[in-house]
Amino acid sequence: MNSQKSKKPELLCPAGSALALDAAIEGGANAVYLGGTAMNARIHAGNFTPEALREAVKKAHAYGVKIYLTLNTLVTDYELPAFLEAAWDAAQSGVDALIVADAGGAMAIRRAIPDLELHASTQMSGHNSEMAKVLQSFGFSRMVAAREISEGNLKLLLQNSPIETELFVHGALCVCHSGQCLFSSMVGGRSGNRGECAQPCRLPYGKAGDYPLSLKDLSLVKHIPKLISLGVSSLKIEGRMKSPEYVRDVTTVFRRLLDEERGANEKEMQILTDAFSRDGFTDAYFTEKINSSMLGVRREADKENTRRVSSFAGLAKKVEIELFASIRQNEPAMLTLKKGDLPVTVSGEIPQTAKTAPLSKADVERSLSRMGATPYRIEKAEIELDDGLIMPVSQLNNLRRRAVEALDEAQMPKKRERFPIAWSAERREPTARRTARFYRPEQITARAQAYFERIFLPLDSYSPLANGVVLPAVIFDRDFPIIRQKLRSVKEQGAKWALTGNLGHLSLVREVGLIPVGDYRLNITNRESAAFYRSIGLEEPILSPELTLPQLRDIGGESQTIVYGRIPLMTLEKCISKEKGGCRLCETGKQTLTDRKGIVFPVLREWEHRNIIYNSLPTAMSDRLDQLIKYRIFSWHFIFSVETPDEIDAVINAYQKGIPIGKQIRRIGS
Incomplete structure (x- = not known):
């Protein structure tokens, strides 16, 4: 059970630069999250070098503000040593926690720096309390919840989570569940999971001026009292790419509302709107009013409002301290x-006997109280001074400088110990297996039944023609009873395996006695991650479709590679079909999105009103089997989405004969 019920939430604010950090502190942040120069999901923000990071931590700690460093991108095997070095540099800089997204990288950090606090990034797709329980067992102290979570599901999560819950309450809102977006990567070659998102969701689709994927910015600013009463541990503001002025204004508003435990008034809403807006804000996921009113784009009027915001001149706030000199x-x-309760003492030179004008208490206080550009201001000063003594001003200044340095250092954590680690994952001999997922039972032909060892169907369209089931991408706490019931039903119908793409779904699969198989949604991009998921019982996980052939080879072993199919690009909590004319298109599987260039992306329903957007082209390697063999890729997984039975048989024939499938395709990168 979450024990944070009576505690006011932390206010966690973004900083993409040193000036934005000052703005967050000035506005009243309790904690600030920021990125280093690599391996964070906002790689185009200003970010912080190791030297700048240590200075940032020193400054923040002087104000009683925590610093969390984001290492929240996926990493390849080649990058793992550098990833661990970045974590070690952060630990030595004194950060209070790391926000991580890569499971293998997180486990390496836990072994090497066991006392460094870990927070699970929203990129890990945390959306239920079972996920929180698993994370706790592997040393995480906090989970960032999905932005799509409703008030009801948040309440259930908080009631049952053994670790802290962090919740985004303001800022940019992606239309896809975090960690599940491959659109930018598959279509544009820029991976959102690696901090390079090209934001295809902000582009028009269909009719001119139609932006069905561009959401207004999230704001739960009217729900502050509810979030406090629910027991959320940390309220997070998005915006590491935003200006210091944005950070200052949004932080200031949320600080006031948290302190006064109320929602925003009209004036405060205008401040937030002026700071940044996409035609207003939305709380639709939280209130479960999911419809087209969520949509919004950045208008010229929004930009004009932002231009009127006063510039941020710098950090003016000071920390009051006491001074005692002898x-x-x-x-x-x-x-x-x-x-506060933290004293530091330094000693200096022995004073000399004055021959002419001796020191006065005013002289001493004046020299020692000059805090200058430091974060401090002397609130109270006590001077003990014997008569007839003198000390050069330079000695007094040096005494003051060393005392300030000692106070700064006293607020930094003790140096952490680093333990040498052996990379846990050895290359394993590759297995050979052919598996496939289908969208509808009628797609499963006799040829498919003969060719594939494992055949998976979605949970809500399961048929005994399959021997495995695909779990929904997202299972909120409220969904557990119905999912459990359906899993028991499909097991009775002959299902043996369950494609599982989230740590929070494992308990359900095990409870009903199915064998969990790791799905591509786990975002496995290195051997450490593959070994981790295998160690907790996920059989032969499907590797990330973002990997190249050499990267797939490096992981190898007991894993699977998607060698055919339209890669799912986005998982939407909102339903495009419902907004574009009702459920008929969704039910017939004929819903699509067409971009500016006329490229068509199929859209299929997944669970209830959730949508999956698929790539316009299938990945295919049927005429390059020699490449798969060269890179020791022997376990193949196929994704059949909108294909007809005849098209599916043609694909199987192409792989059996090593010939092209006869239509436009995309390749696995090399």
Whole structure:
């Protein structure tokens, strides 16, 4: 059970630059999240070098503000050592936690730096309390919940989560579930999972001026009292790519509302709108009012409002501290600075006997109280001074500088110990297996039954023609009873395996006695991740479709590769068909999206009103089997979505004979 019920949430704010960090502190942030120069999901933000990161931590800690570093991208085997070095540099810089998305990378950090706090990024697709329980067992202290979570599902998650829950409450809203978007990667070659998203969701589709994937910015600013009462641990503001002015204004509004435990008024809503808006804000997922009113684009009027926002001049806030100085004859000068309950003391030179004008208390206080560009301001000063003594101003200044440095250092965590680790995952001998998922039972032909060892169908369209089931991409806590019931039903009908794409779904699969097979949604891009998922019982996981042939070879072993099919590009909690004319198109499987260039993307229903957008072209390697053999890729997985039975048989024939499938395709990268 979550024990945070009576505690006011942390206010967690973004910083893409040193000035934005100042703005967050000035606005009243309790914690700030920021990125290093690599391996974070906002690679085009200003970000922080190792030296700048240490200075940022020192400054933030002086103000009582925590720093979380984002290492929230997927990493390849080649990058794992550098990833671990980045984590170690962050630990040495004194960060309070790392926000991570790569399971294998996280496990390496846990072994090497066991006392460094880990938070599970929203890129890990955390949306239920079972996920939180699994994360706790592997050393995570916090999970960032999906932006799509409703109030009801959030309440259930919080009631049953053993770790802290962080929730996005303001900022840009992707239309796809975090960690499940391959659109930018598959279509444009820029991976959102690696911090390079090209934002295809912000482009028009269909009729001119139609933006069915562009959502307004999220804002739960009117629900602050509810979020406090529910027991959310941290309220997170999105915006590492935004200006310092945005950070200042949004942080200031949320700080006031948290302190006063109320929702925003009209004036405060205008401040947020002026800071940044896409034709307003939405809380539709939280309130479960999911419809076309969520859609929004950045208008010229929005830009004009933002241009009127006053510039941020820099950090003016100071931290009040106390000063105590002792300057006595024949004793080293002593200076104590005290911040709250934290005192530090340094000693200096022995004062000399004055021949002319001796020191006065005012002289000493004036020299020692000059805090200058430091975060501090002297609230109270006590000076003990013997008569007839003198000390050069340079010695007093040096005493003050060393005391400030000591106070800064005292607020940094103790140096962490690093343990040498052996990379846990050895290359395993590859297995050979052919498996496939189908969208509808009628697609499963006799030839398919003969060719594939494992055949999967979606949970809500299962048939005994299959021997495996595909779990929904997202299973909120509220869905568990019905999913459990359906899983028991398909097991009774002969299902043996369950394609499982989320840590939070494992308990359901095990409970009903099915064998979990790791789905591509786990985003496995390195051997460490593959080994981790196998170690917790996920059989022969399907590797990320973002990988190249050499990268797939490097992981190898007991894993599968998607060698055919339209790759699912987006998982939407909203239903495009419902917005574009009702459920008929969804039911017939004829819903599509057409981009500016006339490229058509199929859209299929997944679970209830959730949509999956598929790639316009299938991946195919039927006429390049020699390449698959060269890279030791022997376990093949096929995705059949909109293909007819005849087209499916033609695909199987092409792979049996090593010939082209006869239509436009895309390749696995080399």
